[in-house]
Amino acid sequence: MARVGRGKGDGEGAEGGFTHDDPLVDEALEWFICLRNGSPDAETRLAFERWRAQSPRHDEEYRNLEAMWDAPSFRKAAESLPIGARLPVAAGHGRRADGPAPRWTMRAAAAAAILLIAIGAWQYPAIMLRWQADYMTATGDRSTVKLPDGSTMTLDTASAVSIDFENGRRRVTLLEGEVFFDVRHDADHPFRVTGHFGEVEVRGTAFAVRADSEEDRVILERGRVNVSRLSDPADQADLEPGQVVLATARTLSTVTAADPGTALAWREGRVIFEDQPLSRVLNELRRYYAGTVIVADSRVNGLVVTGNYRLDDVEGAIRTLADAAGVTMNRLPGGIIILR
DSSP: OEEEEOOOOOEEOTTSOEEOSSHHHHHHHHHHHHHTSSOOOHHHHHHHHHHHTTOHHHHHHHHHHHHHHHOHHHHHHHHHSOOOSOOOOOTTSSSOTTSOOOOOOHHHHHHHHHHHHHHHHTOHHHHHHHHHOSEEOOTTOOEEEEOTTSOEEEEOTTOEEEEEOGGGOOEEEEEEEEEEEEOOOOTTSOEEEEOSSEEEEESSOEEEEEEOSSOEEEEEEESOEEEEETTEEEEEEEEOTTEEEEEOSSOBOOOEEOOHHHHTGGGGTEEEEEEEEHHHHHHHHHTTOSSEEEESOGGGGGOEEEEEEEGGGHHHHHHHHHHHHTOOEEEETTTEEEEO
């Protein structure tokens, strides 16, 4: 019900080698791998400098690869890859046209393989998230996990966590999304959840943490929790049931009242909102929708709406909202929804 007020992927080349949709990225990648495979001669380096000087974007794409290569998490992923013997390089990029293709060292082959995957699909953050996570959910999915200490956690849509329960520790790192925790009481071993900006410490309680790009949100359903800011642990707040606090890089918000039944309705497969701007509602629904939602008329965002919807039919929820608001909804192939 509702009430209203006022992606292309990677590909294969002719010889089975990887090609990127953007030829310039592909060229930068070939040069990058070539210059790290042994010691390139003076002629090869001169050819590279000529290529790099062709335009500012040539230099930019190469620098992007260097920055990625220097990331510690990327090195860790490359070193863990099963190692191979050789990878193809297109003629004219990274070797002399009249010479044989270079043989790859085992380390260069492994590093190049994961680099091809990451750059080719432009999914480096997603690859690193998968590398770090012990548990994760896809868009639109939920999952409940029993932890080694008997506690449980329920992951909402597109969420990921890593856990550390070694030697009496009880620590969870929320890498992305939102998770509800029902913590088994253990006075001697605090249970800690670390988000992007804040950390929650408990001994036995039920609460949820949501990590967004700008803030962490902690909402308490039962028990008591202490929330501190990662950049300043002295900045703390204690929550009682039915309260919420936001942690950012600079501050903790004022503790305010919240209704866990509404805010955490996703546990029951629903989303509930009352007198909220349609822009905020659409942002929430986008988290559960695998396609793309585009608002073509900014006036749509200003509408105020109320609703209670099932999350297993997000497209239907958006359509009902659009009808109630007098907004036109068009659905294009590939799950693209346009509101105007």
